[in-house]
Amino acid sequence: MTIQNLLFPPTFPVDNTTLIGAAELNGDMTTKDLTTFLFPNTYLYLNGDVKQCCVLGFHSFDFEPGIPQNGNLPRAYMMNYSSWITPGLFGGGFQDVAALSHEMAETFNDPFVGFDAVHNITPWWLSGSQCQNFLEVGDVVESLSANVTSPVQNILGQTYSLSNVALLQWFEFQEHSDAFRAAYSFPDKASLPALSPFENPGCAP
Numbered sequence: 001m002t003i004q005n006l007l008f009p010p011t012f013p014v015d016n017t018t019l020i021g022a023a024e025l026n027g028d029m030t031t032k033d034l035t036t037f038l039f040p041n042t043y044l045y046l047n048g049d050v051k052q053c054c055v056l057g058f059h060s061f062d063f064e065p066g067i068p069q070n071g072n073l074p075r076a077y078m079m080n081y082s083s084w085i086t087p088g089l090f091g092g093g094f095q096d097v098a099a100l101s102h103e104m105a106e107t108f109n110d111p112f113v114g115f116d117a118v119h120n121i122t123p124w125w126l127s128g129s130q131c132q133n134f135l136e137v138g139d140v141v142e143s144l145s146a147n148v149t150s151p152v153q154n155i156l157g158q159t160y161s162l163s164n165v166a167l168l169q170w171f172e173f174q175e176h177s178d179a180f181r182a183a184y185s186f187p188d189k190a191s192l193p194a195l196s197p198f199e200n201p202g203c204a205p
Contacts, residue, residue: 003044003081004060005018006018006019007019007020007037007079007081008020008021008060008062009021009024009062012064012065014064019037020035020062020077020079023035024062024064024077029077029079030077031075031076031077033078034078034079034080034104034107034108035077035078035079035080036079036080036082036100036103036104037079037080037081037082038082038083038084038100039081039082039083039084040083040084040086041083041084041085041086041089042083043055043056043083044056044058054090056082056083056085056094056098056099056102057080057081057082057083057099057100057102057103058080058081058103059078059079059080059081059103059106059107059110059111059113060079060080060113061076061077061078061079061111061112061113062076062077062079063075063076064076064077076111076112078107078111080100080103080104080106080107081103082099082100082102082103082104083099083100084096084097084099084100085098085099092148092149093148093149093161094148094149094161095149095161096160096161097160097161097162098148098149098161098162098163099163101138101160101162101163102138102142102163102165103138105137105138105163105165106136106137106138106139106165109135109136109137110134110135110136110137113134113136114133114134114135120134120135121133121134121135122134122135122171123171123173123198123199124199124200124201124202124203125140125170125171125196125199126196126197126199126203127139127140127141127143127144127166127192127196128141128142128143128144128145129143130142130143131199131202131203133201135171137165137166137167138163138165138166140165140166140170140185140192141163141164141165141166141185141191141192142163144191147164147185147188147190147191148163148164148191149161149162149163149164150162150164150187150188150191152187162187164185164186164187164188164191164192165185165186166184166185166191166192167179167183167184167185167186169183169184170184170185170192170195170196173195173196173198174195175195
């Protein structure tokens with residue numbers, strides 16, 4: 001993906017030719033924080049085809065080898081790319097911080113995006129058009145027909161559209177969720193009223 005080539009340093013040691021490389025060198029991005037690249041109304045497309053639009057955000061990490069200063073331990077710099085969405089551009093509640101809240105929730109729950117096929121791996125699940133075995137809490141609801149986002153008002157009276165996300169109980173296939181109000185999703189319980197059917201790997205028949 002072109003955006004990844006622009007963001008992530010291609011070599012070690014890193015230099016300042018990419019956004020992440022420069023941020024790491026300047027100390028603006030460390031292994032102890034979560035860096036957000038928030039762009040206004042900037043949407044990505046796939047395979048060089050603008051008709052394969054739109055990616056509103058993603059999360060990942062920059063892996064760097066250890067250095068003597070940190071005892072030669074491997075280093076991971078967590079990041080998410082998100083678009084601020086002007087209301088009215090997309091339907092289904094995808095506006096303002098919907099993408100940002102989606103990616104933030106997923107970064108905290110699945111920071112390494114299942115890179116080692118061990119951590120944050122779940123039983124295979126199916127929701128809408130999504131079939132995965134990662135703990136991607138926002139993906140569970142993003143292709144559903146309703147209740148994808150929830151309007152939430154801050155203390156200043158401003159309303160934002162937060163992504164509804166699946167709770168751990170949904171990924172654990174708990175027949176009776178032990179979460180508050182027996183919910184499978186948050187903040188809107190109605191987003192996920194039921195569990196995924198049990199799926200074979202890759203959701204194969």
